[in-house]
Amino acid sequence: MQKVLTKLLTRTMREIADKIDAGNSHLSEEEQSEILAMLTHTAMSAEEVCEYLNISRPTLTNHIRDGLIPKGRKLRGRKELIWYKDELINVIKS
Numbered sequence: 084m085q086k087v088l089t090k091l092l093t094r095t096m097r098e099i100a101d102k103i104d105a106g107n108s109h110l111s112e113e114e115q116s117e118i119l120a121m122l123t124h125t126a127m128s129a130e131e132v133c134e135y136l137n138i139s140r141p142t143l144t145n146h147i148r149d150g151l152i153p154k155g156r157k158l159r160g161r162k163e164l165i166w167y168k169d170e171l172i173n174v175i176k177s
Contacts, residue, residue, distance in 0.1 A: 099118075120169055123168045123169040123172060124167055124168065124169045125167065125168050125169075126158070126165040126166070126167060127165060127166050127167070127168055127171070128163055128164075128165060129143060129155065129163065129164060129166075132152075132155075132166050132171065135168070135171070136171070136175075151174070152166075152171070152174060153166070153170065153174065
């Protein structure tokens with residue numbers, strides 16, 4: 084079942100991307116924003132956050148301490164803290 088859903092998602096996203104590239108997207112700005120929000124709501128480790136923001140681990144720790152970046156969350160079943168990419172983007176924008 085997972086493989087079928089993955090293939091369907093891949094095909095659908097390619098079709099949407101092709102339409103956008105061709106200038107034939109009929110998605111409203113709101114629909115585009117919703118899709119972007121869903122795609123960017125991905126969990127990131129501290130290492131991935133550092134790589135994404137191009138900062139060192141000590142700098143990440145300092146930014147968290149100073150309130151520039153929110154503290155990571157602990158998810159059930161994971162030992163390390165995670166951050167959501169869309170939330171980091173919102174912090175960067177503000």
